[in-house]
Every structure is written in structure tokens, then in C-alpha cells.
Amino acid sequence: MIDKKVLRRDMRRLRRAISDEQAHQAARRLARELSRNPRFLAARSIAFYLTNDGEIDPTLLLRLALRMKKQAFLPVLDPLFGRSLRFARLRPGTAMRANRFGIPEPVVPRRALLKARQLDLILTPLVAFDPHGGRLGMGGGFYDRALQHLGWSRHWRRPHVIGLAYELQKIPQLPRESWDIALDGIQTEQAWYPAAS
Numbered sequence: 327m328i329d330k331k332v333l334r335r336d337m338r339r340l341r342r343a344i345s346d347e348q349a350h351q352a353a354r355r356l357a358r359e360l361s362r363n364p365r366f367l368a369a370r371s372i373a374f375y376l377t378n379d380g381e382i383d384p385t386l387l388l389r390l391a392l393r394m395k396k397q398a399f400l401p402v403l404d405p406l407f408g409r410s411l412r413f414a415r416l417r418p419g420t421a422m423r424a425n426r427f428g429i430p431e432p433v434v435p436r437r438a439l440l441k442a443r444q445l446d447l448i449l450t451p452l453v454a455f456d457p458h459g460g461r462l463g464m465g466g467g468f469y470d471r472a473l474q475h476l477g478w479s480r481h482w483r484r485p486h487v488i489g490l491a492y493e494l495q496k497i498p499q500l501p502r503e504s505w506d507i508a509l510d511g512i513q514t515e516q517a518w519y520p521a522a523s
Contacts, residue, residue, distance in 0.1 A: 328501055330462060337454045337462075340494055341380035349383065352492055352515035357386035360449075360513045365486045366391075369446035373399040373413050373485070378429050379464075381451040382490050382515070388416075402431045402439060403468070410471035412439035413448075442472045445485040450509070452489045459508035459521025460500035461489050473507040486510045493517065 344352070360366055366387075374388045375381070391398050399413040403425050414420075414432035421433040442448060450469050454462040463469060473487060487507065493514040502508075512519040 328497075330501070333462060333497070334453050334464070337495055338379060341453075341492060344380065344492065349380075353383040353386055355515040356382060356490060356513055357384070357390065359515075359518060360387055360488070360490075361390055363488075363511075363513070363518065365447055365488065365510065369396065369486070371397040371399065371440075371445045371447070373401060373442075373445050373448040373450075374416075375401060375449065375451050376430055377451075378427075382492055384449055384490055387449070399440065399445060400432055401468075401472075402434075404472075405436050405439075407471075409466065409468065411468050412441060412472075413445060414439055443475050443484055448473070448485045448487045450487060450489050452491050452495065452512075454495050454497055454500065455489050455491055455509070455512045455519075456497055456500045457512070457519045457521065458499070459510070459512070459519075460502060460506070461509050461512075462500055470507050476507050488513055490514075 372391055374384050377383045388398050398416045400416055401411040402414045404410040404412050414434045415438070416432060422430040423433050425431050452461045452463055487509050489509045489512040491512060491514050493516040509521050511521050
């Protein structure tokens with residue numbers, strides 16, 4: 327039985343121990359590989375994230391998406407249901423403000439925030455993953471709540487959800503809870519893991 331609290335602590339420590347140079351190289355390789363993925367190429371609206379606590383950096387991929395005229399979004403803590411996420415479009419000059427976790431978020435009117443189901447693709451950070459689509463996050467359940475509609479119907483497949491991670495974050499098998507949403511795949515700097523069907 328895996329102790330998730332211990333696994334989070336150990337994986338976060340490993341992630342933070344990556345040097346700046348290693349992190350930069352890994353982010354470049356990840357961006358190069360994911361930029362060829364059919365789900366990335368087909369998506370018109372993509373949610374990214376801003377790195378925090380040693381997560382692999384998707385900024386190069388975000389810049390590429392903007393050059394490709396895709397709409398880029400960032401997660402925002404839901405102003406009404408604070409334990410879920412909404413998504414704000416990132417535009418030139420968008421003001422940013424730190425949320426209660428110290429992570430910058432776009433400052434936009436509530437009516438401008440989208441639900442996850444309105445996006446084509448969400449790129450999500452993670453603490454650990456397994457090659458079967460299992461994702462261990464920071465423990466708050468924010469992405470699981472935002473994506474819970476994917477668990478209601480086998481036919482609802484929007485958005486696609488891809489986890490981004492360093493290869494060292496992979497473990498053979500994660501325990502699954504009933505509320506966990508499986509990823510469509512995981513991209514690391516070394517490999518693509520197609521997970522959910």
C-alpha cells in the first residue's frame with residue numbers, strides 16, 4: 327500500500343533537486359515532443375499552468391501555442407467554489423495576481439472564466455504518475471473537481487487531459503480513488519505514455 331503523503335514528500339524533493347540547467351533541457355525536450363502530439367496539434371483552446379514547486383515548465387509550449395494562433399488559458403481558483411478550477415484566457419498585458427497558494431493567476435472578470443469542459447486540452451502538472459494514466463497531484467483535488475464531468479459519461483471526452491512530468495516522477499502503479507480522473511496520457515522529457523482510451 328502506497329502512503330500518498332510520503333510519496334508526495336519524496337517526489338517533491340526529487341523534483342526540486344533538479345538543477346536549473348537540467349530543468350531547462352527537460353522542458354525543451356518535452357516541448358519538442360508534445361508539439362508533435364495530434365491532440366496538441368488539433369486543439370484550439372489549451373490550458374497550461376505556471377510552474378510551482380519544481381514542476382516541469384510548459385512555457386516553451388505555451389509560446390509555441392500562441393505563435394500557432396491557439397488560445398492559451400491558465401487555471402484560476404474558482405471564485406465561488408474555491409476548491410475547484412476555472413480557466414482564464416491569457417492575453418498580452420493580462421494582469422496577474424497571486425492566489426492563496428502564492429501561484430500567479432490572470433485577473434479577469436468572473437464571467438470571463440471558462441469551465442474545463444469548454445476547452446479542448448488541459449496540460450496538468452503532477453507530483454507522480456503511473457503509465458496507466460494515474461496522477462498524483464498536490465492533494466487538494468482541484469483538477470479532479472474541475473474534470474469530474476469526465477467521470478460521468480464515457481462519451482464525454484472534452485477536454486483531453488495530458489499530464490506533464492519529469493521521467494523520474496513515474497512509478498509502476500498509483501492507487502486510484504473513485505473521484506480520480508485518469509489522464510489521456512503523460513508526456514515526460516523522455517517518453518509519451520498513452521494512458522486512457
